[in-house]
Amino acid sequence: MDAKSGINSNQVVERMMNSCDDQEEEMMIEDLRRGPWTVEEDFALMNYISRHGEGRWNSLARSAGLKRTGKSCRLRWLNYLRPDVRRGNITLEEQLLILELHSRWGNRWSKIAQHLPGRTDNEIKNYWRTRVQKHAKQLKCDVNSKQFKDTMRYLWMPRLVERIQAASGTSSAIAATGDSTFAMATGSSYYNTNNINDINVASQVTMMPQPHNSMMCDNMDQGMVQSTTNNSSSFTPENSSTSASSDSFGRSQVSPVSDVTDCYNYPTLNLNPNQDYYFPDQLGFTDTLISPMGYHNQGLGYQCMEQKTSTNPWMDGGDLSDSLWITEDIWLLNQQLNSNF
């Protein structure tokens, strides 16, 4: 976004309009709250939506007696208060999916989020910026560079797959589900010699179990169903939940745990009642998996790599965010990339 250059006439008009909006807003500015939401505001918003549903956010904000912009209310609802928002660490499977989908679609966060039920675009975006981009920085390469993408594709993702397998300890059981949909995120794209660009994205996406309606619709519907079926009752701290592990809104509290723990517990964390959702733990990603050795023994021993990174959290319970690439790893990686790609 470069607001300083390339402004056409339409944009000028729009700026003027926005300027008018700003003036109008400034007249009301003293009434508008900003910053972190209070518990009271959250309850007010949830109560209102439980009775009247969502949408028409500007009028909703007014009707609910909230001194917030409609935008702010919408964001708060979608990213935090919605009943089906999943909280807690991004699991290994989710990490893998994010890497995969980002490699396809780039920064299309909302599109990516559609394939990670309960996760918001904001959350995925934050994950990418804080975790993945950090590693690009450590590797001293641009996050959009081929080098970095290859690192993800040929090093991180295979490791993630291995960790997922190791953590589940039941790869055969997973494979036995007969669902090969995770091939999309594993084998066909990353572990054979096909050029990823040759892959028909559309056909692969359709390999995923399709919801009755669109994923987005289900997402929205689910919130609405909960909302509308709660028409007669309001959200209160008293009636929202009796679970000791729930917060005051009845949302499941997921304590910060390691990715490994997350991984082990993943099935139980699937609180989403919509079984049509695409859940990595339902997928037989091992079906098409070719061992990363297939690649990394080409000049660069994968085992060797693992030994050298024995403290690498990829292998011992951490995640991307924890992984510090030692210099030698980076050098070896560069050799590998230069010789093979």
Added chain:
DNA sequence: AATAAATACAACCGCACGATT
């Protein structure tokens, strides 16, 4: 123990676009 730096994430912003008036 105190402080600085790094990290994670909620929230905001500007913009685009389709729908409605």
Added chain:
DNA sequence: CAATCGTGCGGTTGTATTTAT
């Protein structure tokens, strides 16, 4: 057809928390 409204998206910022020194 233009103006306005509502919504959604991607980028950015602010700040609380955690980690390192």
